[in-house]
Amino acid sequence: MEIRPILSSLSRHKITAWLVIIEIALTCAIVCNAVFLISQRVDRMNMVSGIAEHELVEIQLANLGVRPDAKARTQEDLAALRKIPGVTQVSLANQMPFSDSETNNSIKLDPTQKLPSLSAALYWGENLAQTFGTQLVVGRNLREDDYRDLDAVNKAAAGGDPNDKALPRVLVITQAVADKLWPGKNPLGRFIYFGKTPETVVGVVAHLVRPASFSQGAEFSLLVPIRPVVGDGSSYLIRTAPQERQRVLKAALAALKALDPRRVVIEKRTWDDVRSEFFQNDRAMTGLLVGVCVALLVVTALGIVGLGSFWVAQRRRTIGVRRALGATRGNILHYFQTENFLLATIGIVIGMVLAYAINLFLMLHYELPRLPVIYFPVGAVLLWSIGQLAVLGPALRAAAVPPVVATRSV
Amino acid sequence: MFGYYLDLALRSLRRNKMLTALMVLAIALGIGASMTTLTVLHVLSGDPLPGRSGSLYYAQIDPQDIKGMDSSKEPPEQVTLIDGLNLLHAGRADHQALMTGGSVPVQPEQSSLDPFYVEARYTSADFFGMFDAPFLYGQGWTAAEGEAKVREVVIAKSLNDKLFDGANSVGRTLRMAGTSFRIVGVLDSWQPNPHFYDLNSGSYAYGEEVFLPLQTMLELRLDRGGSTDCWGNGGGGVGNILPSNDCVWLQFWAQLDSPAKAAAYQEFLVHYSLDQKALGRFQRVPNVRLRNVMQWLDYNKVVPSDVRLQNGLAFGFLLVCLVNTVGLMLAKFMRRAAELGVRRALGASRRALFAQLLIESGVVGLVGGVGGLLLAMFGLWLVRQRPSDYAALAHLDLSMLFVTFVLAVLATLLAGLLPAWRACQIAPALQLKSN
Numbered sequence: 148m149e150i151r152p153i154l155s156s157l158s159r160h161k162i163t164a165w166l167v168i169i170e171i172a173l174t175c176a177i178v179c180n181a182v183f184l185i186s187q188r189v190d191r192m193n194m195v196s197g198i199a200e201h202e203l204v205e206i207q208l209a210n211l212g213v214r215p216d217a218k219a220r221t222q223e224d225l226a227a228l229r230k231i232p233g234v235t236q237v238s239l240a241n242q243m244p245f246s247d248s249e250t251n252n253s254i255k256l257d258p259t260q261k262l263p264s265l266s267a268a269l270y271w272g273e274n275l276a277q278t279f280g281t282q283l284v285v286g287r288n289l290r291e292d293d294y295r296d297l298d299a300v301n302k303a304a305a306g307g308d309p310n311d312k313a314l315p316r317v318l319v320i321t322q323a324v325a326d327k328l329w330p331g332k333n334p335l336g337r338f339i340y341f342g343k344t345p346e347t348v349v350g351v352v353a354h355l356v357r358p359a360s361f362s363q364g365a366e367f368s369l370l371v372p373i374r375p376v377v378g379d380g381s382s383y384l385i386r387t388a389p390q391e392r393q394r395v396l397k398a399a400l401a402a403l404k405a406l407d408p409r410r411v412v413i414e415k416r417t418w419d420d421v422r423s424e425f426f427q428n429d430r431a432m433t434g435l436l437v438g439v440c441v442a443l444l445v446v447t448a449l450g451i452v453g454l455g456s457f458w459v460a461q462r463r464r465t466i467g468v469r470r471a472l473g474a475t476r477g478n479i480l481h482y483f484q485t486e487n488f489l490l491a492t493i494g495i496v497i498g499m500v501l502a503y504a505i506n507l508f509l510m511l512h513y514e515l516p517r518l519p520v521i522y523f524p525v526g527a528v529l530l531w532s533i534g535q536l537a538v539l540g541p542a543l544r545a546a547a548v549p550p551v552v553a554t555r556s557v
Numbered sequence: 558m559f560g561y562y563l564d565l566a567l568r569s570l571r572r573n574k575m576l577t578a579l580m581v582l583a584i585a586l587g588i589g590a591s592m593t594t595l596t597v598l599h600v601l602s603g604d605p606l607p608g609r610s611g612s613l614y615y616a617q618i619d620p621q622d623i624k625g626m627d628s629s630k631e632p633p634e635q636v637t638l639i640d641g642l643n644l645l646h647a648g649r650a651d652h653q654a655l656m657t658g659g660s661v662p663v664q665p666e667q668s669s670l671d672p673f674y675v676e677a678r679y680t681s682a683d684f685f686g687m688f689d690a691p692f693l694y695g696q697g698w699t700a701a702e703g704e705a706k707v708r709e710v711v712i713a714k715s716l717n718d719k720l721f722d723g724a725n726s727v728g729r730t731l732r733m734a735g736t737s738f739r740i741v742g743v744l745d746s747w748q749p750n751p752h753f754y755d756l757n758s759g760s761y762a763y764g765e766e767v768f769l770p771l772q773t774m775l776e777l778r779l780d781r782g783g784s785t786d787c788w789g790n791g792g793g794g795v796g797n798i799l800p801s802n803d804c805v806w807l808q809f810w811a812q813l814d815s816p817a818k819a820a821a822y823q824e825f826l827v828h829y830s831l832d833q834k835a836l837g838r839f840q841r842v843p844n845v846r847l848r849n850v851m852q853w854l855d856y857n858k859v860v861p862s863d864v865r866l867q868n869g870l871a872f873g874f875l876l877v878c879l880v881n882t883v884g885l886m887l888a889k890f891m892r893r894a895a896e897l898g899v900r901r902a903l904g905a906s907r908r909a910l911f912a913q914l915l916i917e918s919g920v921v922g923l924v925g926g927v928g929g930l931l932l933a934m935f936g937l938w939l940v941r942q943r944p945s946d947y948a949a950l951a952h953l954d955l956s957m958l959f960v961t962f963v964l965a966v967l968a969t970l971l972a973g974l975l976p977a978w979r980a981c982q983i984a985p986a987l988q989l990k991s992n
Contacts, residue, residue, distance in 0.1 A: 162887060162975070162979065163884060163887060163888070166880055166883055166884035166887065167884065169880050170877060170880045170881055170884065173873065173876060173877045173880065174877055177870070177873045177874070177877070181870065184866075209662065209674060210662075305801070379780075409672065411662060411671070411672055411673060411674060413674070424944075427944040428863070428943075428944060428945055431943045431944065431945070432863055432867075435867065436870070439590070439870055439871075439874055442586060442590075442874065443874060443877055446583055446586065446874075446877060446878055446881055447877065447881070449579055449582075449583070449881070450583075450880075450881035450884055450885065453576060453579055453881075453884070453885045453888060454884050454885070454888055456888075457888030457889075457891070457892065458888075460892065461891070461892070509866075512862075513862055513866065
């Protein structure tokens with residue numbers, strides 16, 4: 148296919164040609180970035196929690212007023228929940244992954260250190276690792292005798308004696324924390340400081356995501372041996388077989404209500420609901436981005452169809468002359484296809500530069516990573532195909548122009 | 558002349574329905590998308606207290622220890638209890654309020670209602686006057702009553718409707734968290750958006766239903782919400798232990814009626830920090846901030862970044878739609894070269910042709926604008942179905958309605974300029990000859 152005649156013909160329609168190029172460039176730039184944003188959201192929604200999501204249900208209760216016997220009541224609750232048929236593990240957790248409020252603590256490797264090494268989410272609750280179903284990589288889970296009561300811990304922390312027996316002395320960390328604090332070394336037996344008290348690392352779990360602030364290290368989480376009491380935002384977590392969840396949830400609510408009917412139920416849901424509710428904004432944003440991408444591509448395609456039709460109509464006579472001089476239908480078809488390919492290519496090149504610029508801007512303002520290189524060839528192929536599809540109709544109409552047109556005056 | 562051009566424009570648009578529909582659709586889509594996001598942005602970045610927000614200031618001081626000090630950094634976003642009370646008792650502003658939030662269980666007297674939790678604001682007495690909270694019945698408590706830890710409560714209209722069927726409940730008793738409170742006031746519907754005075758508990762569509770004196774809350778150790786930031790040996794704040802004085806967890810607002818007073822108050826905060834340093838409580842050099850409501854919202858980037866992103870995206874989309882329209886309009890006008898040539902030959906000036914073509918693009922803009930408006934209303938309805946906290950606020954107002962039309966017509970006129978200009982350049986003789 149000769150390109151020179153196409154170029155010379157385009158140079159007579161500079162404005163229209165440039166409009167097509169600009170439209171393709173803008174679409175290319177926006178769609179590349181939008182698809183990248185979509186992939187970021189999808190990654191976020193598919194974030195690994197490290198827990199047995201399909202086997203858990205959550206019940207959150209609140210007491211009316213201060214309960215002096217909260218500790219005993221909590222043990223009663225836990226015992227009643229354990230008795231429900233089908234329940235394999237039960238725990239009262241201070242917080243859980245994918246919830247908006249978060250308890251964090253900055254940790255140090257040396258109490259005299261000026262700045263903390265990192266800030267990690269603290270998970271506590273008796274039997275919590277077993278209920279979560281976290282996967283132990285090395286060491287051991289927390290044991291019965293490791294645990295301290297929350298009120299005693301608070302009192303001891305306020306007292307300021309670093310050797311107070313009421314303070315927890317061991318903890319379990321995630322692989323991510325181990326890799327950050329002691330890259331390549333065995334973390335077991337090493338110390339972490341919250342204040343002045345050293346806590347020995349006794350185990351490492353593969354994954355456990357923090358509740359919400361993922362940008363500060365998504366899996367910077369610690370399991371500490373503290374027993375919470377019901378209230379203060381803590382939740383009962385119950386583990387059971389996936390198909391038993393609804394039944395167990397109902398039975399658990401009935402059991403808890405029977406023990407104390409005056410409590411307010413704040414949450415009652417399966418853990419699948421927890422994930423779905425937490426990421427609902429991301430889902431909505433993803434839908435919106437997909438919608439915009441489709442609309443953009445459709446508008447661009449329609450624009451190419453419109454301009455293509457105009458061009459064909461304008462050049463009817465020329466096409467007739469070419470046909471009369473021996474050009475085949477295929478030649479005419481290829482002419483318009485090549486023309487569109489040329490315009491699309493220039494548009495895509497400009498679009499890629501623009502896409503990169505937009506990405507730089509977004510990186511600056513929205514904590515986005517760099518646009519992966521793979522987006523450039525994929526985006527190019529996408530726009531080439533859309534251009535070719537859009538121009539096919541007008542090009543076929545051009546190819547159908549009979550040679551006899553050349554002999555007629557308009 | 559205008560009427561004639563309008564007639565010509567309509568005839569021309571009718572002649573090629575497909576192309577016209579394509580142009581109108583592109584404009585309508587672009588305008589619809591950008592007006593939807595622009596309206597959301599407009600609603601979310603609005604002034605929560607028009608007319609008053611300029612004289613309300615949020616005070617920040619820096620009581621942190623010397624570790625990790627960086628004077629270029631912002632001071633903590635809240636105040637400690639001791640500093641808050643000191644500033645409150647100093648009374649150097651025209652009005653001032655120290656507050657924090659939480660939730661309390663309400664135990665209704667009616668046996669038909671189960672106990673339920675409501676959002677609570679624990680504040681000193683000036684809150685209602687400073688923030689222009691409208692009373693339906695009764696009034697707030699006085700500063701002296703607040704200090705005396707009275708068991709008094711102001712409730713919101715929604716709670717009054719729920720518990721007392723909207724009757725005047727002043728003087729009646731409300732049981733909360735095991736304690737009886739006397740209702741002294743009922744607020745009329747009041748929900749500033751954004752929830753500027755405390756952004757920790759959600760920025761939009763969030764409102765408290767009970768308001769209690771801060772001192773009463775401190776004595777009863779009611780549940781707190783929001784955020785607590787500690788340093789050094791700071792701790793507490795779990796269960797019924799209050800956070801220690803190395804923790805910030807309260808908000809302090811000052812009403813300062815003139816810029817001079819605001820400057821003087823900033824001075825006062827510096828002096829206060831120096832005094833505290835002399836006393837040994839503060840360790841850092843004074844690092845204070847005094848922002849008014851809009852500055853405070855701006856600093857906190859209260860408009861969700863998703864909303865800004867959507868807005869940028871929508872305007873990018875509008876740009877593509879406009880380029881598309883320019884191309885289609887150009888195609889349309891150039892096709893009528895012969896007709897325009899005849900008109901030129903018959904004596905129409907370039908200016909007249911230009912006006913005629915612009916009227917044609919204006920008609921497309923107007924129809925596109927109507928379509929865009931309908932799409933924007935649909936878009937906002939979609940936004941309202943979304944789970945975000947700001948969703949319910951997304952409504953088109955009169956000013957945005959006006960902006961929609963102006964934007965649509967301006968955008969299409971702009972898109973029509975180039976094609977119209979090109980079409981006017983046609984040499985009439987050449988067009989006539991080829992026929």
